[in-house]
Amino acid sequence: MLLIPTILCGGAGSRLWPVSRELHPKPFIRLDDGQSLLQKAFLRGACLPGVEEVLTVTNRELFFKTEDEFREVNADAVTTSFILEPFGRNTAPAIAAAASRVAEKYGKDAIMLVLAADHLIADQQAFQQAVLKAAELAASGKLVTFGIQPDSPETGYGYLEADGNTVLRFVEKPSLEKAQQYLASGRFLWNSGMFCFSVGTMLQQMEQYCPQILVAAKVCIEQSRSAEGKGFRLLELEPDTFANVPDDSIDYAVMEKSDRVAVVPCNIGWSDIGTWTALGDLTEPDADGNRIQGDALLYDTQNCTIQSNDRLVGTVGVKNLVIVDTPDAVLIADKSSAQDVKHIYSELKAKGHEAHKSHRTVYRPWGMYTVLGEGRGFKIKRIEVKPGASLSLQMHRQRSEHWVVVSGVAKVINGERDIIINTNESTFIPAGHRHRLTNPGTVPCVMIEVQSGGYVGEDDIVRFEDNYGRT
């Protein structure tokens, strides 16, 4: 039996702002152990017995970053393949595209295990047992969902009523009263958003219940560009065709309608850690109930969750707060309002405020940059280039650039010259000069770029050649 774990990496994680941003969503949040949620999801799938390929559906803006995350933990060199969406269309189109792709490659009997990229599962062994059971049911033609044994009357999750592996009904996020009844009854499970099915069954059920989605998704796949390279397979969906796929969740589109649905009840230490209180609870509290990551000084402070990277947080006479500090934004929320953090995110987005979209450090296929400062007519960046990577061959019309290498070595095209810049050397790129930066070394190249000119916006760039298809 061939099992293809398929990670759906979507959703903003708006309740986890300011760490979570549009271009740095929840799956990329790193926990105390240094691993991101996305890496944990990858390992969850990749470590299952017999798995040789992990398929990921994600936004194309997140591809290089996702690949980096996987590379960091992919010690067994499991094949990673990707379907890249130009924008999100909920889970049904993503699953339709993935199932079509898997069927094409491995045939209709291949079993797909759909995993969320941003959940936590504490008990990997129990998870594996649940997957075995689910795969068995899937092979017999069932669409299997994983139902989590509830341990509290959560109002933020959907529920399903079950009898053994039989799903009696799905129910929406309930009121607290209803949720308490569900919990007491012992017959209700949380709908975890993980699924297991043979691609043949899913495609057949989609044909029956949401043919429009299936047909449109297949068109996307056929018309998409496909690129082979580096041992992975990559399928990038085109915006024009993908826009034609109706936006719907797999629950609405298929699961709640199909008569092939089954459930595997499980107790696997599952958590969707949707809020700062849930995420904070992963850190051990001190004697006053405070959970601290980073540099903080507390006076008369109880039961607070504090996370800070590079600044000092001082608190006086407060309790039950979540305080999250990032280089360009800080959140202060009462724990009881943790759900409401999403309103800050959505208002920032509506206002076009940069703090909803990206962090001060921006990831690029070739590495990353951080804006250290800017003023009228200048901008200063720290640029880190991965070993072997190159920025595009480019030119700026309105700004010149001074480059100082502070670590590693840079190979630079500057106008007509090809030069090597060692640590503690510099070069000057006048406006209008074609230039390119490559790291020819085996360690990261770090340089400081001082831009100077009448206009220093990111959009003053002409790309002549790019290793990442961005010309």
Added chain:
Amino acid sequence: MLLIPTILCGGAGSRLWPVSRELHPKPFIRLDDGQSLLQKAFLRGACLPGVEEVLTVTNRELFFKTEDEFREVNADAVTTSFILEPFGRNTAPAIAAAASRVAEKYGKDAIMLVLAADHLIADQQAFQQAVLKAAELAASGKLVTFGIQPDSPETGYGYLEADGNTVLRFVEKPSLEKAQQYLASGRFLWNSGMFCFSVGTMLQQMEQYCPQILVAAKVCIEQSRSAEGKGFRLLELEPDTFANVPDDSIDYAVMEKSDRVAVVPCNIGWSDIGTWTALGDLTEPDADGNRIQGDALLYDTQNCTIQSNDRLVGTVGVKNLVIVDTPDAVLIADKSSAQDVKHIYSELKAKGHEAHKSHRTVYRPWGMYTVLGEGRGFKIKRIEVKPGASLSLQMHRQRSEHWVVVSGVAKVINGERDIIINTNESTFIPAGHRHRLTNPGTVPCVMIEVQSGGYVGEDDIVRFEDNYGRT
């Protein structure tokens, strides 16, 4: 009658951390109108009728910054003179030194008006009337204190019981119950920390009540270096002699013992704005009682005071908080605990944490610098040099420096060369090269300095020549 306003600029303002720091204490805090408390104190004295000189006693580390502050507002070109202390010894030594100095220069009949550098007085006209009355009493041989009509039962101030201009007794900071009694009696006034006296009277009373302080202070004055220049007189006290002056307040050392004490009761809109709640109350509240300065996004938030310079503050479901954001530290305090902020300051100081001492932007006689970033083997600074100012002729043993001018013009000595660097030009200073930066222009020169080397600490500096006596 000759009146010399004398500003005592001491005290950390530890309850106003993180804006207030050891090297950027409370008097330098700027209010909504753009003026610092120190500038307001200066104008308060300088605008009194007939005043031609304002004397300031301050820490020597704060001299250049204080002078800059005065220069900004000193439109009438009142003479500014300074006594610089190597460290704080409370008010009695400062007043002893100042009174000795004034007596020496202007004779024993000169009237000294002692002002705090970090108070707010809303009604300048009422203040002037109170000063006239006080000066009259001072001329008749009284040590005059200014007693503020209380409008609330403050427990943070000392009180004095008065009958007309007669002081019946001084009382320490009272309990709330006592304070309420004092307020109700109508006979008690807040002890404001402002004084007025003829220097002859004060010196004579000191001779009687605290001769040790007076004698030691006079020794300091005699042995101090004196430098004339730029129209001001500057007296820098030596640490060795100043350490011999007993540490005491003028209240304990003289006022509470002397039988020459008088009080001028006044109603002048006085506030010592000692805490963030008091300082915050100067900003107009919005409909939810929030007082906001800077970029903030509030959801379900009431009665909060938020101050931020260059980052976004998001709040959710909180009330009655003070949130103060600075580039390297953020404070979150309950308003009812505003007094306790000092504990954060003192603990940071005990730990030697940089955030108690200076901000990321550091002021120097020649201008200022801001550390934009640092890493292993490098540090990046934004350096701003005042028109006409020069850094010292210096050399670093372990680091080289790349300088990129992004605004204005720099005149540079680099080893054997004398060069001009215009905006968008750069130079490289190898380790071991003597170098000097001067701004020959009429606008500030802004440059980005990338330091590179095995060690980039501030103490790797050899100064050969300095305009500010720092060699």
